[in-house]
Amino acid sequence: MSLHVVRAVGLCTVQDLGRRGHMHEAVPPGGALVPELLAIANRTANNPDPAPAIEVLGQLVVRAATDVLVAVDGVPRLLRAGEELTVSSGGRRCAYLAVRGGIATPRVLDGHGTLLCAELGAPLRAPESLAIGAAPETHATPPAFTDGTEIHVIAGPDHDAFAAGGLALLTSAPYRILPSSDRVGTRLAGAVIPRAPAYRDASRPMVRGAIEVPRDGQPIVLGPEHPTTGGYPIIAVIASADLGRFFSIALGKAMRFIASR
Amino acid sequence: MAERLGDRAIRFPRPQTSARAIVSAVRAWPGVVDVVVARDTVAAYFDREPQIDPANIAALACANEPVEPVRDVELRVIYDGVDLEHVARATSLGARDIAKLHASATYVVEMMGFAPGFAYMSGLDERLQLPRRETPRERVPAGSLAIADAFTAIYPFESPGGWHIIGRVVGVRMFDARGPLLRLGDRVRFVS
Numbered sequence A: 001m002s003l004h005v006v007r008a009v010g011l012c013t014v015q016d017l018g019r020r021g022h023m024h025e026a027v028p029p030g031g032a033l034v035p036e037l038l039a040i041a042n043r044t045a046n047n048p049d050p051a052p053a054i055e056v057l058g059q060l061v062v063r064a065a066t067d068v069l070v071a072v073d074g075v076p077r078l079l080r081a082g083e084e085l086t087v088s089s090g091g092r093r094c095a096y097l098a099v100r101g102g103i104a105t106p107r108v109l110d111g112h113g114t115l116l117c118a119e120l121g122a123p124l125r126a127p128e129s130l131a132i133g134a135a136p137e138t139h140a141t142p143p144a145f146t147d148g149t150e151i152h153v154i155a156g157p158d159h160d161a162f163a164a165g166g167l168a169l170l171t172s173a174p175y176r177i178l179p180s181s182d183r184v185g186t187r188l189a190g191a192v193i194p195r196a197p198a199y200r201d202a203s204r205p206m207v208r209g210a211i212e213v214p215r216d217g218q219p220i221v222l223g224p225e226h227p228t229t230g231g232y233p234i235i236a237v238i239a240s241a242d243l244g245r246f247f248s249i250a251l252g253k254a255m256r257f258i259a260s261r
Numbered sequence B: 001m002a003e004r005l006g007d008r009a010i011r012f013p014r015p016q017t018s019a020r021a022i023v024s025a026v027r028a029w030p031g032v033v034d035v036v037v038a039r040d041t042v043a044a045y046f047d048r049e050p051q052i053d054p055a056n057i058a059a060l061a062c063a064n065e066p067v068e069p070v071r072d073v074e075l076r077v078i079y080d081g082v083d084l085e086h087v088a089r090a091t092s093l094g095a096r097d098i099a100k101l102h103a104s105a106t107y108v109v110e111m112m113g114f115a116p117g118f119a120y121m122s123g124l125d126e127r128l129q130l131p132r133r134e135t136p137r138e139r140v141p142a143g144s145l146a147i148a149d150a151f152t153a154i155y156p157f158e159s160p161g162g163w164h165i166i167g168r169v170v171g172v173r174m175f176d177a178r179g180p181l182l183r184l185g186d187r188v189r190f191v192s
Helices: A034-044 A166-170 A239-248 B018-025 B054-062 B082-089 B095-104
Strands: A002-015 A053-064 A068-072 A074-078 A085-089 A093-100 A128-131 A150-155 A176-177 A185-189 A211-214 A219-221 A234-238 A254-259 B011-014 B030-035 B041-046 B074-076 B107-112 B119-121 B137-139 B144-148 B151-152 B157-163 B165-167 B187-191
Touching: A034 A053, A034 A068, A034 A093, A034 A239, A068 A085, A085 A093, A085 A166, A150 A239, A166 A234, A234 A239, B018 B030, B018 B041, B018 B054, B082 B095, B082 B165, B095 B165, B095 B187
Parallel strands: A150 A254, B074 B187
Antiparallel strands: A002 A053, A002 A128, A053 A085, A053 A093, A068 A074, A068 A093, A150 A234, A176 A185, A176 A254, A185 A219, A211 A219, A211 A234, B011 B041, B030 B041, B074 B165, B107 B119, B107 B187, B119 B151, B137 B157, B144 B151, B144 B165
16 A cells, blocks of 8 residues: 655655654654644544644645545545545645555654654655555544634743843734745744843753744744754743644744733 | 743753753653753753642752763764864864864763754863854754864754864764764763
């Protein structure tokens, strides 16, 4: 049982829910950019939530070698042997293609996903054949996912790094998500957040969803492949409930941060 | 004492304990899935809203060393880095003296960060301690042996980098499917 990659444009990788327990070795968790959408695709294909599936940041064309049930996000489809399917991210930043049984990839460092920064796995390239796994069949209702561009943040912790009113600036006007964004960092363009003059950069632990501010004042939101330590101060961190929503906003679109209590 | 790092992690000052003792103690806290030890701060990552027990954090100051003994690692290196001349000028030492000084110390992996398997090793001779490059290089080859501030390190992967390259490691990969070659607490010696 296999799936042939006919064409891969942009970044298409096998992803699961990421690796835990290796951050002290400077290995970030990685995993799907939007775990909620991965779970929806997996449940729609009758897979367990963490089954390895394909994350598409761009476009992917696959051809089935045998009849197989697949799901693109929440839409199921029976793909006949020899039939081609095109999966495009577009409305959202990423789309997930799940295959009944999951994509068979070796378990390395407690995960199956591609982690580019650690050279574990590699982007999909045509022509390539992907083996289909034997994940147990499940029947769970896919969770709901609500798109949105209002993203809640929790202030800090590097309050002393910014001039007074930094958080108010961050939440005052929309930011645009730049196309140069990747799985390491999502670059934003909008109001410049000025630094406190006395602040000196120091290498500190980082977290997915941290909004760090380089010297140019344009925020970067750390994604699944973020370095585990970094030198830029963190003005706020995206609330865990809104992380998937943030990372699903299409490149080029505008979004806005809202301070949580 | 602990600060919120979002709603799934906390950050607090690094206690005066070895990094590996901190990691093994913090990983035993309820709900903790990951730990990062940086130079001055530690972060604990949770699978739920963090429960912060100040007593737990205070107890880290006398956390036990893990039972596994500290490992001794010897790495073969060649001192032929592109920054040797610059380091020589900045330190008023000859290239051979730099190699000799660097290879004469025993280093300890004090923290890991920046890239998977990137180990910050303390123990660098004061005469070799220089600030990072003004402008980082866009590409440093994998296996490059470098120094900056009070640390020495080896780049596990090709990446941008602002440290001074004094050589390269030979015969080993610093990171592969088994994980990093160097771990917190390792005692490391360089043989040229």
